[in-house]
Amino acid sequence: MTKEEFNEKMRQRTKKLAVDVINFVTNLPPHKAMRVVEYQLTKAITSVAANYRASCRARSQAEFHSKISIVVEEADESLFWLEIIEDLNIDKSPQIKYLQNEALEILKICSKARSNS
Numbered sequence: 001m002t003k004e005e006f007n008e009k010m011r012q013r014t015k016k017l018a019v020d021v022i023n024f025v026t027n028l029p030p031h032k033a034m035r036v037v038e039y040q041l042t043k044a045i046t047s048v049a050a051n052y053r054a055s056c057r058a059r060s061q062a063e064f065h066s067k068i069s070i071v072v073e074e075a076d077e078s079l080f081w082l083e084i085i086e087d088l089n090i091d092k093s094p095q096i097k098y099l100q101n102e103a104l105e106i107l108k109i110c111s112k113a114r115s116n117s
Contacts, residue, residue: 007056010109014049014071017102021045021078024095034090041081047074048106065117068110075107 001009022045025038048071055067082100085091 010106011049011053011056013102014052014106017099017106018046018049020102021099024091024099028085028090031090037081037084041078041085044074044077044081045103048078048103052110061117065114068114068117071110072107072114075103075110078103079107
């Protein structure tokens with residue numbers, strides 16, 4: 001797989017995760033406290049996709065490092081909010097585990113890319 005193919009696969013993967021999370025939070029039961037969690041999770045996960053995309057267009061190694069660092073930070077924050085939802089027993093579907101695993105894999109991949117940059 002070429003670097004361009006890998007980047008395209010990751011762009012699609014991060015965008016799919018963002019869409020999956022948005023669909024997931026849309027189906028959570030309405031609750032006043034959950035609005036904050038839903039907003040923060042949506043903000044973090046869409047930032048993962050947007051900043052990964054930006055990292056692929058970086059004009060320098062420093063810019064790539066900066067953007068991929070944001071991806072790592074936002075992926076970790078997304079995991080945090082997904083764990084909060086799980087810990088509150090708000091959703092017991094297998095989808096939460098899928099979302100957590102996908103966010104964790106993206107976090108690991110991007111952490112490795114950052115350490116190699």
